[in-house]
Structures are given as structure tokens and as C-alpha cells.
Amino acid sequence: MSNKNPDEGVIITAQYGIDELMGRLRRVTLLNEVIPGFYPYLPSKVSIEELSPDDLWPCALYVLNENLENQKRLRAVLLTQGIDTLHLTESACLVDFQLGDSELTISPPIVEVSEDDGGKKVATDGLHRITIAKEINEASIAVALIQNIAAPLPALPVDWEEVKRVDKVPPNQTKRKFRFRSTNEVLDWPNQSDRNRQRFLSGFAEQPNPLAHLGLMHTYKP
16 A cells, blocks of 8 residues: 555545456466566465454564554554454455545455475565554454465565564565575475475466466476
8 A cells, every 4th residue: 555644534435346357367477477477466365354463473673654554544544434444344344435635445455375395374465454453453354365376485484573563664685584586496496395286377368378388497307
């Protein structure tokens, strides 16, 4: 969500349920489409779950103070219209709204069940709201829980103690801890086990041999 100041006024324009959220998630591609036609959430199960913030793992090493304050104000404004940004529901888990002259959408924090990290529930989006929930001792927060993902998280889960509150975005090398050191390592991941290959292939809507055109995948055997 934009870091625009909610004090400008918020007008709700539409609300959508979980089917729309699932549709949007299944169209998500890898950053920069490093593997054309690959959709990591295509085979995934998506559900709206109320989970304890303490059971969630961040995968960023910082939160911005400005965004924390804006999320608090946005929650207060939307609560007056019957929407709690910490407890979005299955029937209204996507909310379109107008803020100033911008059209924006808020959805639940995205949490992936990371098969590559012992099943940890890793927050990949919405960390500011999860941080707020922890700070105000909310027993739970509604998240979009995603299971059975076709690729590993590029960022590693970290302890909450490692997450710093900052006033400006830190340099790229200090934002996260990364699983892979290069694009070549990303592309070679399916070769590491039969399970990796099975997961990887489930992320393609078509293409019986999607790796044939990738020279870096020369060791792949379907």
C-alpha cells in the first residue's frame, strides 16, 4: 500500500472476497519474470486465517516508522467504516479505496508456509501491520496463508529481534538475508531434488518441458 497519509481522507470504492484474492495471487510472477511463464502460487492453497503474530516470521530486517504510523491512522479511519485492517475477512479480504487522488487496495498480510524452512509461516507482505499487532498485543491477525508454493522464498526468515525500526529505507544489501546468491542458483534449484522438480513444474500453466529453452538448466531431466 502507498505511504500516503490517510489523514487526507479515505473513500471505500469496492470490496472483494477470497476468490478474487486467489485469482490475483495465482497471476503473480517471479520478480522481473526471471523464468517466463512461471507462477509460484499457481498450485497453492490460499486461506484467510487468524494467527498469532508471535507465530509469524518476518523476512525483512526493517520496518519504516512512517509506514507504521500511516498504517495505524489508516486502520483508525477504516474502523469508522466497519473495516479492520488487522482482521480482514474471507468475504471482504480485498478493499479498494481512494486516498486523495490515488486508487489503492489493501489486502491481508501475505504469509507463506515455507517448505524450505521447516514449515515456518513467513510474512512476505504486510510486515508493518503484523508489527503493529505485536505492539498492541493483539491475540491474532488475519493473514492470507499460502501453502504448497512452487518455488522457495528468495528471502530467509529472520528472528523478530533482528527487525529494526528505521526512518528511511536501508541499502539493498541490508534489507534481507537472501537464500540464493545469484540468478544461476535460482535457476538450478529444480535440479537439486525430485521434490524441487515436482514443485517447480506445478508453477507452469502449460509447457510440458518449460526448462528446454533455459541453457542454465542443462542438467534438468523431466
